Amino acid sequence: MRNILFVHQSAEMYGSDKTLLVLVTEFKKKTINPIVVLPNDGPLKDALEKENITVIIAPVFKVSRKMFGVRNLISLPKQISQAIKILDQINKKDKIDLVYSNTLAVLIGLIYAQKRKIKHIWHVHEIIESPKLVVKFFKNALLSKANNTIIYNSEATKCFWNKDNEILNQKAVVVLNGLSKSEIELPELERAEIKETLLGAKNKETMIALVGRISRWKGQKLLLDAFHNLSKTHQNIRLLFVGSPPPNQEVFLETLIQQVADYDLIEKVTILPFQDDIAKIWEVIDIAVVPSTEPEPFGLVALEAMLASKPVIGANHGGLKEIIIDNETGFLVEPNNVEALVHSLEKLITDKTTRETMGQKAYQRAIAVFSLENYVSQIEQICLKQIADHPNPK
Structure with missing residues (x-):
């Protein structure tokens, strides 16, 4: 059984939240044990726990304008230390084979993977055109050596972030989202x-x-x-x-x-x-x-x-x-x-x-x-390849 730590930005139930839910639910049926880190309670947490998926509440460091305020910047080291302690407890109990940041906006996955020398995948669901400072910040984060693979949810997203950047293109793969059909057909x-x-x-x-x-x-x-x-x-x-x-x-x-x-x-x-x-x-x-x-x-x-x-x-x-x-x-x-x-x-x-x-x-x-089976299969292959090529040194 492989343990993958999924880090996500919210506990709501919109686009990237839904794709995470269907992905880890399908992974749970396979040889992968998903552990999901969320910043707070919410509908997504309830849905995950209904599928018997472990959910941990911890700071995820969602990038926003508020994060760059003086007060937040001062408290940042303490928050990072707190989050790392929580993730270390998970790693001690269930050796984390891979860290998977689901959306560009969360940073703790990359920080933790880099600190503990665990391989990291970033699944990018966003196109962010402004402010330019934040766009530049994210592009630099994507270029981090700790970031091994970047999954983009469309060619449009890939083209936005990877334009004229060969280093990012070498790390990139596009996996189109997939869903299963609801069986509801009302009379x-x-x-x-x-x-x-x-x-x-x-x-x-x-x-x-x-x-x-x-x-x-x-x-x-x-x-x-x-x-x-x-x-x-x-x-x-x-x-x-x-x-x-x-x-x-x-x-x-x-x-x-x-x-x-x-x-x-x-x-x-x-x-x-x-x-x-x-x-x-x-x-x-x-x-x-x-x-x-x-x-x-x-x-x-x-x-x-x-x-x-x-x-x-x-x-x-x-x-x-x-x-x-x-x-x-x-x-x-x-x-x-x-x-x-x-x-x-x-x-x-x-x-x-x-x-x-x-x-x-x-x-x-x-x-x-856009079948769910194809979506899950592609991401499963990417994850297992990363784990096989770069096992956790713990």
């Missing part, structure tokens, strides 16, 4: 009931949805603007937002609620917080939209929609370009362009046959290209 009566009771919608209304964190760049305002334009000529449509804002950033939700009211769309727009059982929600959605105003490193929510046989309209940048096939599984639209979004939405609103055909093609592509 028409239950689908209509969910639409009416949970979403306040009539069964015949075309449901347009954006599922994901409510934040500065996920495109909620852009989609609302497009929906406002469409609602003037299409009465039988409804808009759904599913997701919650990041901690201490509730202003994004408050602003969205106010914008809905300003457009006089309270009766046509539903906003739901994060949902544990998102599969049932996907069943009642007709059109999925991922209108991110900045490049998505991957775009896991687009893949979730495709596995639910939904056509996806996505912004034509970042990882979404590797997921959506334009005019086949959905549409790729110019980023930050309301008119382009309205045009593509109108095509799907007015043509149910096209919606269903694209949804079926989306499902077929998701199964063929």
